[in-house]
Amino acid sequence: MATIAKKISSPKAPKAKVNPTSPRLRGTGKVSKPKAVPAEAETSMLRIRVRAYESKILDLSVKQIIDTALRYDAKIIGPVPLPVEIKKYTVNRAAFVYKNAREQFEMRIHKRLIDIVNPTPKIIESLTNMSLPGGVNIDVKLI
Numbered sequence: 773m774a775t776i777a778k779k780i781s782s783p784k785a786p787k788a789k790v791n792p793t794s795p796r797l798r799g800t801g802k803v804s805k806p807k808a809v810p811a812e813a814e815t816s817m818l819r820i821r822v823r824a825y826e827s828k829i830l831d832l833s834v835k836q837i838i839d840t841a842l843r844y845d846a847k848i849i850g851p852v853p854l855p856v857e858i859k860k861y862t863v864n865r866a867a868f869v870y871k872n873a874r875e876q877f878e879m880r881i882h883k884r885l886i887d888i889v890n891p892t893p894k895i896i897e898s899l900t901n902m903s904l905p906g907g908v909n910i911d912v913k914l915i
Contacts, residue, residue, distance in 0.1 A: 818888040818896065821911040822851075827882045833904045834884050840898050847889040854883035 820837060824830035834851045841848055858880055865873040888895065904910065 785788075794817040800861055817915040818899075819913045819915050820886040820888070821854075821913075822884045822886070822896045823881055823909040823911075824907055825879065825881060826907065829905050829908060830882050830884060833908045834886065836902065836904065837886060837899065840902055841886075841888050841891075841895055844892060844898065846891060846895050849887035849889065850885055852885040854885055857881040857883065 779836060794879060822834055822837070824833070838848055838851070858878055860878045861876065864871065865874050865875055899912070
């Protein structure tokens with residue numbers, strides 16, 4: 773027995789012309805492979821994170837760091853203000869009877885972030901020899 777399959781065809785809509793540069797179709801073309809980056813074009817960054825309890829002292833030391841880096845023609849990104857870290861402590865006012873009387877103390881830690889693109893050894897040396905005021909903490913990373 774031979775069965776005959778009937779091909780069901782639906783009415784075809786006329787094809788619309790496709791413009792490859794239309795905004796609807798942008799990005800649907802061929803995907804190009806990423807090109808190899810030469811070793812000398814890779815960038816290194818020096819990420820400096822500065823922390824202090826007082827914002828005025830922090831801003832003065834950040835300005836001093838930026839001036840030192842600009843003296844050696846470095847490209848600087850920042851200073852970027854990071855969120856203030858607030859540590860709160862609650863303490864009883866009295867030791868025995870007045871348990872509900874309490875005091876709250878807080879410590880605010882202000883932070884800034886500075887990035888130096890492609891630092892030279894002279895820049896790194898001048899930053900390590902720099903003297904900053906007390907209470908300013910610096911974290912340096914090479915990325």
